Amino acid sequence: MSSNSAAALLPSVAAPFYRAVGDEVEVFLAAARRSAPILLKGPTGCGKTRFVEAMAHELGRELITAAGHEDMTSADLVGRFLLKGGETVWVDGPLTRAVREGAICYLDEVVEARQDTTVVIHPLADHRRELPIDRLATTLRAAPGFQLVISYNPGYQSVLKSLKESTRQRFVAIELDFPPVETEIEIVAHEAGIDTATASALVGLGRAIRNLDGSPLREVASTRLLILAGGLVAEGLSPRAAARSAIVRTLSDDADVVRALDELVDAVLPRP
Structure with missing residues (x-):
C-alpha cells in the first residue's frame, strides 16, 4: 500500500x-x-x-x-x-x-x-x-x-x-480466496497471538478439511475458524481441544461427520 x-x-x-x-x-x-x-x-x-x-x-x-x-x-x-x-x-x-x-x-x-x-x-x-x-x-x-x-x-x-x-x-x-499456506500461517499466528509452529499445524488441518474428497460439509474450515481455534490455544487449550470446539463442532452437527473430523484432528495435530 x-x-x-x-x-x-x-x-x-x-x-x-x-x-x-x-x-x-x-x-x-x-x-x-x-x-x-x-x-x-x-x-x-x-x-x-x-x-x-x-x-x-x-x-x-x-x-x-x-x-x-x-x-x-x-x-x-x-x-x-x-x-x-x-x-x-x-x-x-x-x-x-x-x-x-x-x-x-x-x-x-x-x-x-x-x-x-x-x-x-x-x-x-x-x-x-x-x-x-x-x-x-x-x-x-x-x-x-x-x-x-x-x-x-x-x-x-x-x-x-x-x-x-x-x-x-x-x-x-x-x-478473493483463502490465502496461500505461508500467508495463512502468518495471518493465523498474528491474529490469534500464537507461535508459527502452532499456526502451521492449524493451517495444515484447515487445508486437510478443505481437500477432503466427497466432503459432506456445506462450508469448509475458513481462515476465520483457524484464527478462532488459535485464540483458544493462546488461552491455554491444547490445539486438539481448540480445533474440536472452534472448527469441528462448528462445521457439522452430524455425528458421523464429527467423528471423521475428530479422527482427522488426531491425525494432523500434535498430541497435548
Whole structure:
C-alpha cells in the first residue's frame, strides 16, 4: 500500500492487519479513484471484510457496514420515519449515511436480502451516483468519496439467491480466496497471538478439511475458524481441544461427520 495515502492522516488508528494475495489492493484503489462500485466474491471467512477495512483505512474514509439478511428491506438501507419523544423523525439508514458523508458503504452478503431490496443501489452504482428517497420526496447526490462495496459467497448461494445481471454489470469484481499456506500461517499466528509452529499445524488441518474428497460439509474450515481455534490455544487449550470446539463442532452437527473430523484432528495435530 502507498505510504503517501490518505490513511497517513489518521496516525492514531492502527491499520487493520491484511496481507494481499494478488492484485486486489491495486484493483480496489484504482476503482476508488474512479468512484467505481466494487463486488467482492469469495468463500465465507476468507478475509473479505478485513480487506474492506484495510482499504477504508488506506483511503482515510469512514466505513459503514450493513449485513444482508432475508428480512432486509430497502428501508433498512435507506432509512425510515421513527417515533422519538412523541415526534415522528426521519432516521437515515446506513446507505444514506454513507451517501451524505462520502463514506464507503459495505453491504456484506447482499444477496441474502430480498431481490427487490438490491434495486435501490442501482442508481448509486452507475453514472448517476444518486439515491432516490421516495419517503422524503428527494434524491441525494453522493458526496465526494462515497463508494459502494458489496460482497457475496458464490459457492453458498442457491439459484434463487444470486445477483441479477442488471446488478452485477454495474460493479468491478474482485475475487478473493483463502490465502496461500505461508500467508495463512502468518495471518493465523498474528491474529490469534500464537507461535508459527502452532499456526502451521492449524493451517495444515484447515487445508486437510478443505481437500477432503466427497466432503459432506456445506462450508469448509475458513481462515476465520483457524484464527478462532488459535485464540483458544493462546488461552491455554491444547490445539486438539481448540480445533474440536472452534472448527469441528462448528462445521457439522452430524455425528458421523464429527467423528471423521475428530479422527482427522488426531491425525494432523500434535498430541497435548
